[in-house]
Amino acid sequence: MPEIKRKSGRKADEMRKISAKVGIIPNANGSAMFVSGKTIAIAAVYGPKEHHPRNQRNPAKGTLRCTYNMMSFSVTDRIRPGQNRRSTEISKITEWALEPIVILDKYPGKVVDVYIHMTQADAGTRCAGINAAAMALAHAGIPMKNIVSSIAAGKLDKTIVLDLDKYEDSEFEEGEGSTDIPMTFTSDGKLTHIQVDGYITPEQLKEAMKMAREASKKIYEVQKQALKDSLGKEK
Amino acid sequence: MIKQTTSKITQERIQRYLEEGKRFDDRKLNEFRELSIETGVSKNAEGSAKVKLGKTEVLVGVKMNIGTPYSDSPNKGNMMVNAELLPLSSPRFEKGPPKFSAIELARVIDRGIREYKFIDFEKLCIKEGEKVWTVFIDIYSINDDGNLLDAAGIGAVAALRDAKIPKYDEKKEMVLFGELTNKKLSVKKDFPVSITFHKIGKNIIVDPTREEEDVSEARVTIGSSKGIISSMQKGEPVALEIEEFEKILDMLEKTWDNIFKKIEKVVK
Amino acid sequence: MTERKIIIPGEKIVDSKEFLPGEGTEKRDGGIYSLIFGLAETLDKLVKVIPLSGVYNPRRGNVVIGQVEEITFNGWIININAPENAFLSLMEVPRYVNKDGLDEIMDIGDMAVVKIWGINKRGIDVSLKSIGLGKIDEGIIMEVNPHKVPRVIGKEGSMIKLIKDNTGCNITVGQNGLIWIKGNKVEDELFAKKAILHVAEKCFVSGLTEEMEKYFGGKK
Numbered sequence: 001m002p003e004i005k006r007k008s009g010r011k012a013d014e015m016r017k018i019s020a021k022v023g024i025i026p027n028a029n030g031s032a033m034f035v036s037g038k039t040i041a042i043a044a045v046y047g048p049k050e051h052h053p054r055n056q057r058n059p060a061k062g063t064l065r066c067t068y069n070m071m072s073f074s075v076t077d078r079i080r081p082g083q084n085r086r087s088t089e090i091s092k093i094t095e096w097a098l099e100p101i102v103i104l105d106k107y108p109g110k111v112v113d114v115y116i117h118m119t120q121a122d123a124g125t126r127c128a129g130i131n132a133a134a135m136a137l138a139h140a141g142i143p144m145k146n147i148v149s150s151i152a153a154g155k156l157d158k159t160i161v162l163d164l165d166k167y168e169d170s171e172f173e174e175g176e177g178s179t180d181i182p183m184t185f186t187s188d189g190k191l192t193h194i195q196v197d198g199y200i201t202p203e204q205l206k207e208a209m210k211m212a213r214e215a216s217k218k219i220y221e222v223q224k225q226a227l228k229d230s231l232g233k234e235k
Numbered sequence: 236m237i238k239q240t241t242s243k244i245t246q247e248r249i250q251r252y253l254e255e256g257k258r259f260d261d262r263k264l265n266e267f268r269e270l271s272i273e274t275g276v277s278k279n280a281e282g283s284a285k286v287k288l289g290k291t292e293v294l295v296g297v298k299m300n301i302g303t304p305y306s307d308s309p310n311k312g313n314m315m316v317n318a319e320l321l322p323l324s325s326p327r328f329e330k331g332p333p334k335f336s337a338i339e340l341a342r343v344i345d346r347g348i349r350e351y352k353f354i355d356f357e358k359l360c361i362k363e364g365e366k367v368w369t370v371f372i373d374i375y376s377i378n379d380d381g382n383l384l385d386a387a388g389i390g391a392v393a394a395l396r397d398a399k400i401p402k403y404d405e406k407k408e409m410v411l412f413g414e415l416t417n418k419k420l421s422v423k424k425d426f427p428v429s430i431t432f433h434k435i436g437k438n439i440i441v442d443p444t445r446e447e448e449d450v451s452e453a454r455v456t457i458g459s460s461k462g463i464i465s466s467m468q469k470g471e472p473v474a475l476e477i478e479e480f481e482k483i484l485d486m487l488e489k490t491w492d493n494i495f496k497k498i499e500k501v502v503k
Numbered sequence: 504m505t506e507r508k509i510i511i512p513g514e515k516i517v518d519s520k521e522f523l524p525g526e527g528t529e530k531r532d533g534g535i536y537s538l539i540f541g542l543a544e545t546l547d548k549l550v551k552v553i554p555l556s557g558v559y560n561p562r563r564g565n566v567v568i569g570q571v572e573e574i575t576f577n578g579w580i581i582n583i584n585a586p587e588n589a590f591l592s593l594m595e596v597p598r599y600v601n602k603d604g605l606d607e608i609m610d611i612g613d614m615a616v617v618k619i620w621g622i623n624k625r626g627i628d629v630s631l632k633s634i635g636l637g638k639i640d641e642g643i644i645m646e647v648n649p650h651k652v653p654r655v656i657g658k659e660g661s662m663i664k665l666i667k668d669n670t671g672c673n674i675t676v677g678q679n680g681l682i683w684i685k686g687n688k689v690e691d692e693l694f695a696k697k698a699i700l701h702v703a704e705k706c707f708v709s710g711l712t713e714e715m716e717k718y719f720g721g722k723k
Contacts, residue, residue, distance in 0.1 A: 027326065027379060029557055075279050243613065248642070
């Protein structure tokens with residue numbers, strides 16, 4: 001594979017520094033924070049609880065409802081407060097990434113609300129959001145088959161790389177430019193979410209997926225530890 | 236569970252305890268909870284602050300952009316304060332555009348900063364009549380355990396003091412977002428502190444927990460600094476006796492001193 | 504063997520050769536895996552996971568404390584801190600209730616100690632028809648995470664008795680984490696509240712009973 005020099009100095013398969021903390025919002029049933037480099041996501045879970053509006057209730061099982069948004073000052077060019085098309089789409093993607101693992105059979109007609117906010121953004125926001133949400137759901141005692149771990153792999157010109165930062169995602173233009181592939185894995189290797197933005201062959205995509213899968217295992221360990229550490233000091 | 240309305244029995248107990256000059260968490264009536272302020276917590280913002288007052292937490296960010304001045308002040312920059320009471324922070328807040336309480340919070344904070352003339356708006360003029368800096372102050376609630384108002388007030392001041400002016404390319408007439416100059420936003424050395432006084436029965440308290448806030452009948456938010464009042468607003472529908480109002484004014488100085496000392500300890 | 508281990512969803516607890524999957528677990532791929540965040544416990548051949556956080560899961564027979572949210576034509580809707588509200592029918596009150604006088608018995612915002620007598624598709628049904636149940640007239644209501652209730656009560660009620668004796672308060676602990684404290688002085692009530700919070704915080708420490716005895720020895 002062709003060598004690449006990344007502006008950050010990272011190796012091709014090197015992830016940014018990650019950290020996590022569980023139980024940061026006392027009012028919520030579950031809450032967590034996930035940090036990846038300069039990207040910070042916080043998530044809070046409220047539920048299971050009565051689902052309003054009534055006409056959206058699912059009589060067969062509980063509903064998972066995710067709301068993702070970025071704080072106006074989390075990016076360099078201020079975002080007007082409120083939902084926009086991008087945040088609406090990512091909210092849905094987050095729901096799809098988490099739904100395969102949550103078990104809501106025991107809560108027909110109820111809702112589990114997941115709120116995710118970016119307090120600081122440097123690309124990889126939806127992945128950080130999903131990682132925080134997964135921990136918050138576990139912290140809230142929601143039955144889950146698994147935890148999910150999310151990371152973006154990608155391509156810079158012809159090289160497969162891991163975890164694009166903002167510069168690489170939006171300003172890198174050499175050769176074939178940058179391709180961003182956020183993915184989410186369960187701890188036993190199942191894929192619950194993938195998106196591709198760029199220019200990539202199926203073979204390269206397979207390689208990117210392998211790289212992301214390996215990285216997701218490291219993220220899982222951090223999430224697991226954050227959950228276990230949260231028992232020292234409860235809300 | 237956060238009950239949508241605090242029960243009558245809790246209300247009764249809070250009042251009974253207040254008659255003896257006591258509160259559930261052993262605080263005095265004019266005492267604020269433990270305060271922590273962290274600035275520079277959001278690196279893409281021009282200035283930012285995270286404030287914790289007991290378990291209440293808010294995040295405030297300052298962003299700046301070029302705008303046109305108001306016609307009656309062609310050589311002054313302007314300011315816009317926005318607040319969101321996030322559902323993330325309490326089961327009582329709903330999704331959607333800001334409701335009255337968020338709008339009121341923003342306006343009270345705005346008034347506190349504007350009337351004190353905390354920001355030197357003249358220094359924000361780039362080209363008179365045409366280009367000025369607009370300062371955006373965005374407030375987000377992270378956990379609501381009462382008194383988001385005063386926590387937000389402290390956060391706004393801290394974030395403004397932390398703020399630096401972004402680089403401006405004069406030739407291209409563009410703001411270089413993400414690149415800051417070393418020049419700090421010009422603010423007064425002294426700062427206004429917003430204190431909200433709450434009437435519960437015959438007593439006046441400050442910095443209520445959410446439980447106390449639920450049983451508060453009326454409140455008065457006063458923005459002041461070193462004995463000078465620059466802004467004031469009364470909220471909630473119950474009327475105050477003149478004596479009660481005067482009692483608030485009497486409490487102001489000592490309460491202000493206490494909280495000011497706490498803020499000084501944690502902010503450079 | 505009662506071994507306890509902190510476990511997260513999807514984590515394997517044991518191989519399934521000798522064990523059976525109990526509450527909060529499932530058997531797959533030759534192992535017993537956890538479905539929730541909690542403490543995994545093995546007792547004889549059964550493996551189960553006890554939740555440590557999250558909402559209250561209502562059970563028949565539980566005595567809980569709740570708040571009236573709504574009054575309907577035939578009863579009261581009570582928030583008991585569960586995924587759904589409970590319903591108290593006017594037939595489940597130990598005295599005659601006039602259909603127009605429901606709010607005189609209990610109004611919106613009032614708190615009561617109730618017992619869950621039925622859970623079905625329609626919802627949770629509660630009753631006031633037993634000793635120890637009824638509207639709460641005065642006192643302090645506090646809240647702990649429902650999963651800490653067993654610790655607060657203690658083995659055969661030993662912990663809660665220790666707190667009652669040392670504070671002189673009547674204390675009713677709801678299985679849903681809400682606790683009603685009634686004493687002669689507000690000071691005593693707050694002292695009991697602090698003691699309960701202390702127990703809830705130190706949930707996982709062993710030797711807690713001795714520590715609480717010291718706690719009271721020192722303070723009083």
